[in-house]
Amino acid sequence: MKVGLFIPCYMDALEPEVGVSTLKLLERFNLDITYPFDQTCCGQLMTNTGCQKEAAATEALFVKNFAYFDYIVMPSGSCTHQVRANFTAIEQTEDVKHVRRNTYDLVEFLHDIIRVDAFPWASFPYKVAIHYNCNALRGLRHASMSELREPYFSKPKDLLKKVRGVEFVDLERPDECCGFGGTFSVFEEGVSAKMGQDKVIDQYKSGAEYVVSADSSCLMHQKGCAQRMKLPLKYVHIVQILNGDLQ
């Protein structure tokens, strides 16, 4: 199984340790992993602003880098959603279709593809609130959604339950958007920050010690709000718990 690893641009630059955890965790499962060296970004920034023309070359580069893998894996639900649902600025060749079909977010990959049943090396004896990135939740279906009448499920929770000691706490508004929204966070700064503040207050009131998510981008925003408000919350990517990095 040839696996191509994609590390999102903001993670590459601002949270490299999450990228390292991802690579180290995947290495534990005897996979043939490659990090294509010429990768840049998934193009979400341009796509979400409506700029298809400007996104095309970045999408093409992504496909060129990843067309030769059986699976493309990345520690981000949001970037996965971009590739799977929104890579439409370029002609839909066989390569493009292959890449879109075989791109998985790390949680999905662990949960649905290689079906990891234990993380014996990890323990995390803390109170944890899960944050669902909206693309991961409503686009990739990481979990059941509070707006629909459907049976409860949560892939991130399933994985975390396999780590010793994790205790879950519930939020008052379990899947309310945190207001990051990519460029929304800067173009619509006032509303974005207000949403972020409300989100971290909800997390704080829940009694959580850690907030965990499969997306670093939302966390960056929430952490920025929580620190400014001097709330004692810690923010970690799910892979850091699964790989036992925080012990």
Next chain:
Amino acid sequence: MSVNMNLNDDALQHETEPKGAIINGNKPIDQLEAANRFILAQAHEKMHDNRLWDLRKKRDAQMHLIPEWEELRQLASDIKEHTLEHLAYYLEIFEKNAKANGIHVYWAIDAEECNAIAIKIMKDHKTRTLVKSKSMLGEECGLRHAVEKEGIIVIETDLGERIQQLDNEDPSHVVVPAVHKSRTDVSRVFTKTLNAQAGNNDIHYLAETQRETNRPYILKAEAGMTGGNFLVAETGAVVVCTNEGNADLSANTPKLHIVTVGIEKVIPKLEHLAVFIRLLSRSALGSPITQYTSYFRGPRQQGGEMHVILVDNTRSTRLADKQFKAGLKCIRCGACMNTCPVFRRSGGLSYGSTYAGPIGLILSPGYNKHKFRNLPFASTLNGSCANVCPVKINIHEQIFTWRVVLAEKGELSFTKRVMMQAAGKILAHPSLYRAAISNADRALKYLPHFLVYNNLNTWGRQRDLPFTPKETFHSWYERNYMKKGKVHE
């Protein structure tokens, strides 16, 4: 830090009500500017967020009581889609059956024609006073103002809508038009306009004041007007749903009943009505049904007249547009507004458009691409709106599509355009990208711009900046894997 976790009612009653977007001809509405003012009124913002979130919670509770909820939504969506596919056919059936019931039917191509027809009917009946129940179509057409210009007194009979009328403000929400106002805000309006006791902000007193002052108008009005939630083609009837019974008062007290209604409101049969009635109020307010569901099948006996004006006003253009046609399925329940995290924190008036919130983001640019070009960006594309929508409109996907359409039509702001061109170029070229973030110094200088796609100040005003590590993942990988020959290729 300015965030207050414990705002109390006292603070709310003392805080000045935030006003909506600044409207300046055809200039693009600056939704964010108005939203920022709304957020600054902390107690109002909090009240608004809580009130609407409460409706969302009640809606969820109702949903959990109905095992077939998702099937109902699918059914409602299918019925609407089918009807839209055959819209002309069902409208003609409606017209035929309504006429057979003794209803006068008119067709209006746009707002102007709708208003002109309504005014003519009223003049023909020597109308001096019109009592009117809430209608979004009426708002869309500027009907009240057009009628008032003719010297006819117009009285809104819905409490919230009346408050907004007296305050000279548009409704801020399709179902709860004054949801952004506190008791004190209402009391101030009533003191100024209805001679209410200054400082008495008791809600029962306020409601009673409105009722007492409205009743005489209702009794003497020569004409009554309602909108329509549904038109049943099979029976030629108009269905109006309200919680105050004010549509019945408006329609039944005067001899003349005028209905203005959008052409997309038609449904084929009476049996289909049940599907929508079960969904409407549950989605809107989290109550099983509206207090009044009135079924007007013809004029009142003993000299009554009923006139129905079927209004297009861009609907047929939308119908022909594959990308945005589904917006016509909307039954104006407001659930998408209640769930929208941006709407709850911005207030409906910040959108500067008849239709606010998620449905407003996709309907408004259809009326005016330039004026409403910023609205599709007032969203995080989180998708909650589409999930609560009882007729399953793909709202967030349409918001996204509008962005593409606006970019193609040159309606992106200058900043967005320039940034996206630069980003598109750098991200497509690994060497440019790497050079841009090649060492810690450059990265520090460059990254915030690049990664948050704007300047430092915007991110950092209310949020701490992310910590900038010494090296990128990329160079870590190069150091630890490439140089040690660990690359699996």
